[in-house]
Amino acid sequence: MRTPEDSVPALQAPADPPRRFVLLRTPIGVAGLGVLLTMVLACLLSLPWTLGRVTDITGGSGVPRYNLGETNQNRLPPFWISPRPADVPKLHAAVPVERVETIAKDLSLTRDQVLASREGPAFQRMRAHWPRSLLGTDALGRSVLVRVLAGGGASLLIGIAAAALSVGIGTLYGALAGYVGGRTDAVMMRIVDVLYGLPYVLLVVLLAIASDAMVGEYLSRQKERTSWVREQTIQLVRIDQSIMQRPDAPTSTAELRDRAREYLVARPEQRERLEREALANFQPRAVSQTTRTLLDMGTLLIAIGGVSWLTMARVIRGQVLSLKQQPFIEAARAMGLSTPRIFFRHLLPNLIGPIIVYATLTVPQAILQESFLSFLGIGVKPPLPSWGNLAADGLVELNPYQSNWWLLLFPCLLLAITLLSLNFLGEGLRDALDPKRSRGK
Numbered sequence: 001m002r003t004p005e006d007s008v009p010a011l012q013a014p015a016d017p018p019r020r021f022v023l024l025r026t027p028i029g030v031a032g033l034g035v036l037l038t039m040v041l042a043c044l045l046s047l048p049w050t051l052g053r054v055t056d057i058t059g060g061s062g063v064p065r066y067n068l069g070e071t072n073q074n075r076l077p078p079f080w081i082s083p084r085p086a087d088v089p090k091l092h093a094a095v096p097v098e099r100v101e102t103i104a105k106d107l108s109l110t111r112d113q114v115l116a117s118r119e120g121p122a123f124q125r126m127r128a129h130w131p132r133s134l135l136g137t138d139a140l141g142r143s144v145l146v147r148v149l150a151g152g153g154a155s156l157l158i159g160i161a162a163a164a165l166s167v168g169i170g171t172l173y174g175a176l177a178g179y180v181g182g183r184t185d186a187v188m189m190r191i192v193d194v195l196y197g198l199p200y201v202l203l204v205v206l207l208a209i210a211s212d213a214m215v216g217e218y219l220s221r222q223k224e225r226t227s228w229v230r231e232q233t234i235q236l237v238r239i240d241q242s243i244m245q246r247p248d249a250p251t252s253t254a255e256l257r258d259r260a261r262e263y264l265v266a267r268p269e270q271r272e273r274l275e276r277e278a279l280a281n282f283q284p285r286a287v288s289q290t291t292r293t294l295l296d297m298g299t300l301l302i303a304i305g306g307v308s309w310l311t312m313a314r315v316i317r318g319q320v321l322s323l324k325q326q327p328f329i330e331a332a333r334a335m336g337l338s339t340p341r342i343f344f345r346h347l348l349p350n351l352i353g354p355i356i357v358y359a360t361l362t363v364p365q366a367i368l369q370e371s372f373l374s375f376l377g378i379g380v381k382p383p384l385p386s387w388g389n390l391a392a393d394g395l396v397e398l399n400p401y402q403s404n405w406w407l408l409l410f411p412c413l414l415l416a417i418t419l420l421s422l423n424f425l426g427e428g429l430r431d432a433l434d435p436k437r438s439r440g441k
Contacts, residue, residue: 029428035421043152050150066150067383069142079132091130136406151385159367165305167359170312178320203307211299219285225278304369360426364419387415
């Protein structure tokens with residue numbers, strides 16, 4: 001028999017709305033991601049081309065493309081800007097000889113008249129064959145476009161690597177402090193507080209200088225040679241004292257070293273002989289330019305990443321302190337799971353959101369620090385370009401007489417665009433991954 005309840009249609013739960021990619025909720029994040037992808041693809045994918053060595057006749061054998069240029073084509077403005085009168089002879093000189101001779105023959109002029117033309121048909125035809133540099137050339141005639149692309153690749157690689165190192169250190173340090181707790185947590189976080197109290201930029205500069213000095217000493221082996229010369233001199237002093245049987249023989253190590261310095265000063269020929277032998281026994285370590293560049297970049301990213309993890313450590317510690325009080329962590333402990341298993345299987349997946357957000361905000365900070373150090377001359381070393389040392393080179397080109405503004409504008413512009421897009425992406429991720437922010441919208 002049919003009951004009244006049978007005539008009531010069954011209620012169906014509303015279908016869940018289709019889930020969209022989290023960044024689509026925030027237009028600012030989408031814009032930052034699009035600009036950032038464009039910049040990264042342009043700089044990183046072009047590295048094989050910009051770092052490639054030119055082996056043709058015009059470029060010379062083994063010259064990197066970012067370092068290729070002709071000095072007689074220096075400081076030329078971008079082609080879309082009207083050239084200054086002083087630049088016209090340089091542009092005329094860049095026209096192939098056969099083109100110049102053809103123009104001279106067609107117009108019944110001499111070659112010198114064509115090269116000296118500043119108006120008229122000869123000038124217009126010569127202008128059609130001028131080199132078209134998109135962003136101009138620098139003081140050595142090198143393409144600014146090639147150099148800003150190569151410099152962007154170097155800055156992005158160092159910034160991303162330093163940020164990854166910073167995130168790794170901060171995550172492990174903060175997770176350990178928060179999970180262990182107690183006195184260990186107190187001691188570890190007081191260390192972070194002390195480091196926070198120190199001048200941040202000064203720490204990065206000092207670490208960069210110290211790392212560079214260590215690499216330089218490892219390659220030059222100067223301390224080994226100096227130590228060997230000192231030991232050999234001390235032996236000579238002891239022999240001299242025993243032969244002469246002098247009553248004032250030194251008794252302490254300090255006195256013996258002072259006597260060794262006096263011995264070398266009094267005998268310059270002995271000093272030269274010992275220095276030659278030391279150089280023969282401890283020759284500088286031979287490394288290629290590529291290896292030295294990689295060592296410099298490695299020390300730079302270690303210096304930046306070694307002091308950029310403090311904020312990440314605090315954030316992760318706070319998240320771990322909150323998560324370890326949750327029931328699923330208590331259940332994992334009750335089941336007897338090991339600490340590494342609890343961390344990697346239960347804590348770390350819940351930390352992915354904060355790690356991604358703060359990693360995105362750490363990358364622009366690392367890129368800016370690398371550019372700042374390179375601007376000061378203690379970061380990426382020339383001739384390898386970086387946005388920082390390109391800006392430093394362009395700064396000296398600004399003067400009230402003849403300002404080559406494009407040498408400063410384009411590196412700074414690309415750096416600013418990259419930093420803004422990274423910050424927009426970080427804000428978009430924060431809005432998308434933070435439930436409180438998403439619920440409030």
